[in-house]
Amino acid sequence: MLRRTVLLSMLALSVSMPMAFADTKGDAQAFVDKYATKVEKWDGPTKGPVAKPDQSIVIVAGDLRNGGVLGAVEGMKEAAAAIGWSVRVLDGQGSVSGRAAAMGQALATSPNGIIIAGVDSVEQKQSVEAANKANIPVVSWHASSKAGPLKEDGIFGNITTDPDAVADAAAYWAYLDAGGKPGVVIFTDSTYEMAIAKADRLKKTIEDLGGTVLEYVDTPIADTSTRMPQLASTLLQRYGTKWTHSLAVNDLYFDFIAPSLSAAGLSGIDRPINVSAGDGSASAYQRIRAKQYQAVTVAEPLNLQGWQAIDEMNRALAGQGWSNYVTPLHVVTTANIEFDGGAKNTFDPQNGYRDEYMKIWGKK
Numbered sequence: 001m002l003r004r005t006v007l008l009s010m011l012a013l014s015v016s017m018p019m020a021f022a023d024t025k026g027d028a029q030a031f032v033d034k035y036a037t038k039v040e041k042w043d044g045p046t047k048g049p050v051a052k053p054d055q056s057i058v059i060v061a062g063d064l065r066n067g068g069v070l071g072a073v074e075g076m077k078e079a080a081a082a083i084g085w086s087v088r089v090l091d092g093q094g095s096v097s098g099r100a101a102a103m104g105q106a107l108a109t110s111p112n113g114i115i116i117a118g119v120d121s122v123e124q125k126q127s128v129e130a131a132n133k134a135n136i137p138v139v140s141w142h143a144s145s146k147a148g149p150l151k152e153d154g155i156f157g158n159i160t161t162d163p164d165a166v167a168d169a170a171a172y173w174a175y176l177d178a179g180g181k182p183g184v185v186i187f188t189d190s191t192y193e194m195a196i197a198k199a200d201r202l203k204k205t206i207e208d209l210g211g212t213v214l215e216y217v218d219t220p221i222a223d224t225s226t227r228m229p230q231l232a233s234t235l236l237q238r239y240g241t242k243w244t245h246s247l248a249v250n251d252l253y254f255d256f257i258a259p260s261l262s263a264a265g266l267s268g269i270d271r272p273i274n275v276s277a278g279d280g281s282a283s284a285y286q287r288i289r290a291k292q293y294q295a296v297t298v299a300e301p302l303n304l305q306g307w308q309a310i311d312e313m314n315r316a317l318a319g320q321g322w323s324n325y326v327t328p329l330h331v332v333t334t335a336n337i338e339f340d341g342g343a344k345n346t347f348d349p350q351n352g353y354r355d356e357y358m359k360i361w362g363k364k
Helices: 002-016 025-034 067-083 096-108 125-133 163-177 193-208 221-242 251-256 258-263 282-290 302-317 339-344 353-360
Strands: 056-061 086-091 113-117 138-141 148-150 155-159 183-188 212-218 245-248 273-276 296-299 330-332
Touching (some): 067 086, 067 302, 096 113, 155 302, 193 212, 251 282, 330 339
Antiparallel strands (some): 148 155
């Protein structure tokens, strides 16, 4: 009886144990490999309302200097043209005041719908509520870490990949690349709830794996051009070779890190190795391809997400519900960078998403 009790206790413990205590390298590799393969099968919606004609949409972009925001907005513009809508883009220019002003301009034009891209839902809740009162539906991209309807924030639906899976993929890759002993610096921006959610997940995963988080750096994405060079120099002086990997919530952090690493005598493939948990910008693709100060980006299908935003808006305008679609992610490395549209410096799944949406809209 005692032996049976002990065995049951051991079984319960093994089920509840975090990944770090379960021999993880094989599991981590399998997870990374899962998201490093080609995306060729359409797993999104196949039914929905036909295109509502002659709609006018305003897109409020949080900061068009951000490659992720820009990529998603370009997809929205492409899809709007395909569905037959007019679209206007307003740039929040990376500041709270700029985003608030852009939302004010959007509301003043009384559009049929508003799409916010890279704008935190809580930050602009007052403006979103004003849109709701005016019966203007709001669809968002990266307004929250949660995909789908944000009823408490007045948003019909928020488009994003699974932020936990994105963070885990980045953390697992760094763990494997460091031979199971990563010493990481995490870069995030507390202005955005989604950025903090990803950064917190990165920290937890690295620590669960037995790695070390040397520093958790909260610095605005919008200020990376001025802050990152000095930050990188300071961190190198502070941690030296203990700093094996950088984990950032956005590729933009690595747009301005190279001069400091180069000045310290580090080549583009020396440690610290830079790994981004989103979004798969064109500049990130260029760095990975050239092996210059970035090894990985966990990319989102930005153009596809732009098409999804227009489809979700069409559903909102038609009085139908959210599509329940969560887009795939892709671990981009030097080994697979030509997959899924890599030659275009973007993750663009070859799964026929344009044709699928055109069929739903009655355009094909």
